[in-house]
Amino acid sequence: MSCFPYCAVGRVIKGFGRGSKELGIPTANYPEDVVERLPQEIQGGVYYGWANVDNGTVFKMVMSIGNNPYYKNEKRSMETHIIHKFEEDFYGSTLKTVMLGFIRPMKNFSSLDELVTEIHADIAHAKEKLELPENLAHKDNKFFDESDKKLSF
Ligand SMILES: Cc1cc2nc3c(=O)[nH]c(=O)nc-3n(C[C@H](O)[C@H](O)[C@H](O)COP(=O)(O)O)c2cc1C
DSSP states (O other): OOOOSSSEEEEEEEOOOOHHHHTTTOOEEOOOOHHHOOOTTOEEEEEEEEEEEEOOOOEEEEEEEEOOOTOOOOSOOEEEESOOOOOOOOTEEEEEEEEEEEEOOOOOOHHHHHHHHHHHHHHHHHHHTTSHHHGGGGGGGGGGOOGGGSSSS
């Protein structure tokens, strides 16, 4: 049985801030309670889907779930890279994501360059997958329109 689509919602918190500085790939981090609610089936790895911020435009996204072996983080995180150029940070905003599929497991890399190259490949892969009719359909998932009041967080 598939656990997709998997919908998550939460406020964007500060990560370690390496995403945009070191990698040039900004990511929005979910708080711990959102990470803890993940079903068993969704373990570490890279996933693709759709996302919006404060009920705005829905964009394609890639999500990294795990301990970021390259950085040896102790806590598991759920980091979303929205495939869109935002002019400003949106810490404190509400991030909704609809995860639709798995791309690959988390890996360790021997250099930052390799990590960045792999993430770019993930983004290309996600863009392609999300054009499939069954995935494109979720861009209009009702979850993205629901007002925050109806959500339990
Ligand atoms: C699509 C995507 C794939 C990623 N894959 C890996 C991975 O395979 N291994 C890894 O150590 N980190 C991976 N990362 C996580 C980066 O290491 C992470 O975004 C970086 O540590 C920045 O985190 P920060 O915002 O908390 O500073 C990935 C991130 C994204 C967005």
